[in-house]
Amino acid sequence: MARVTLEGLGKHFGADKIIDHVDLEIKEGEFLTLLGPSGCGKTTTLRIVAGFLSPNVGRVLFDGKDVTRVPTQSRKLGMVFQDYALFPHLTVAENVGFALKSHGMRKADADKRVNELLALIRLPAVANRYPLELSGGQQQRVAIARALAHTPAVLLMDEPLGALDLKLREAMQNELHSIQRQLGITTIYVTHDQEEALSLSHRIALMRFGRIEQLDTPKEIYSRPKTPFAAFFLGKVNFLQGHVVGRVGSNYEIKVGRETLLCPIDGQHQSFDLDAHVVLGVRPEQLRLNQAQQAGGQNVLHGRIAREKFIGKVVQFDVEVDSGATIVVDGSLEQAKGVGSHVQLVWDARMTHLYPFAEDPELGITRAEDKRRAIGAPAAIDARGDLETNRMAPA
Ligand SMILES: Nc1ncnc2c1ncn2[C@@H]1O[C@H](COP(=O)(O)OP(=O)(O)O)[C@@H](O)[C@H]1O
Ligand SMILES: [Mg+2]
Missing domain, CATH: 2.40.50.140 (Nucleic acid-binding proteins)
Incomplete structure (x- = not known):
């Protein structure tokens, strides 16, 4: 588990300023959501944390250590995106175990870990099925298990439930909530869905135009919105x-x-x-x-x-x-x-x-x-x- 600090982050593409001086500290074990309308810079911020993008200014720190120039694969991250992209030719167990074996874990240990993870996402019975034989929600749970397989320090999720229909999304929100609280893994979650943000997060960073407009607990941000936009966007x-x-x-x-x-x-x-x-x-x-x-x-x-x-x-x-x-x-x-x-x-x-x-x-x-x-x-x-x-x- 790690504490993540974003320090004066700025990013522009050409003349467009996309991230405008973002300061944010995500506590160890915290579930923090970047919430905001489409185009406000959520994904860009997450990609900077992941190391897919370099900021023009500012720093990213994990546990106080500057990782701004550290490559993605050395940042100990788990990642889940909207398009969960499981390997179609591998079974569920093989998908979840993929990273473990490629990191040189012994087969017996990897199998044990895979079983633990499938129990965690409550899908032990589908270990030998292929992704296309699963529902969207089940596939997304497998993607979460895969992201957690090598015990990352930080979990990054970008609209992971965006492709699911409403009922399934609600069920998956509960699932995610309980998995995150159970593992206590530092999580940065991106969504444009206010209810999702309210129900999942310890704190919400509400973004607009590449800036953080309000950073607060769900209760606080809902009952004491700092700006008209905050009042408008949440509820x-x-x-x-x-x-x-x-x-x-x-x-x-x-x-x-x-x-x-x-x-x-x-x-x-x-x-x-x-x-x-x-x-x-x-x-x-x-x-x-x-x-x-x-x-x-x-x-x-x-x-x-x-x-x-x-x-x-x-x-x-x-x-x-x-x-x-x-x-x-x-x-x-x-x-x-x-x-x-x-x-x-x-x-x-x-x-x-x-x-x-x-x-x-x-x-x-x-x-x-x-x-x-x-x-x-x-x-x-x-x-x-x-x-x-x-x-x-x-x-
Ligand atoms: N590689 C890029 N080149 C140019 N513009 C980009 C690039 N990536 C994102 N943008 C722009 O940056 C803005 C913020 O994008 P993004 O971070 O994806 O927003 P969000 O995830 O909040 O919807 C958008 O206007 C988008 O078009
Ligand atoms: Mg996005």
Whole structure:
């Protein structure tokens, strides 16, 4: 088992900066996931750790020893990729034992080790079958056993479950989790699947544009996302734009459209000045959908149901609020009152995340949107149709 340190890693291909100053320490025995959208540099980072690629700047250390120039085969790695590429002409046992015999292990010892590994991946019965006689999930388990055969110091996995269908992927996640925890092998895992990252990892390094945007435990990154992108990429989130108009007790007061919302000062990743243009984030599962007249709670927005979408265990409501934004809420079938119904969205102020405004069209955060709201969001006001707003709406 080894501790892996990435120190100021940078990599560019031609003029494109692909990895931009990545610093990361993976603890001994840790399961660390590089998570991020396609193209953010996960595979490139992993290939640098593996020694397939040299960084332009920075160093890779194993247990504090610089291995940046050490060839792959001397780094004591186990590797599993999406395309598991077992040798088709060798049996399962031969595939797993291949590296052992080529490293000069005696046959009796190698056979024993192979049996241990097949027990570990719970596939002892298929030792004499050929890869093509196995299901995708079974083949991938064999690939994992093969990667573990010579007891590597570090296990690297790049989207190893990517080719499997959903059900199988879930089963394999459990398998991987238990194997890694059982062996305590330092693991760097690459995926773009947030649920996979949340369920498998000790810590997640969330990447975007070749940088690490947040490094935290799954619980922390989900409940206290450091950036709008972190909130967006892990789970679902609604964004609202507003301005800081005051501080009351332990909360900021944020004006969103005509309504004032509270947001705790503590627990944010930064502090905000009066008048600051901010983005509020709140997750759909934190919102409660109330009847328009019902007694409110701490944070309340008024709106109308624009869409009710049945998605199995929850009904997803799209609610158009007075500021013009559309907010997604998870609710139940009993709450489905029909499109056009007036409702309140209510939530605990503590569940509000606050960020400095920065345009980010990929997340739906744009300045144009803000201007549209600032001049009165005519579409939303027309739709709401009460007297006061009708007077305000342009003729
Ligand atoms: N050998 C290469 N030459 C040029 N560009 C590359 C090369 N390898 C990767 N890239 C580019 O680097 C970016 C990051 O790629 P990659 O690390 O594979 O992302 P991820 O694994 O997160 O999807 C992509 O835009 C990709 O096109
Ligand atoms: Mg990749």
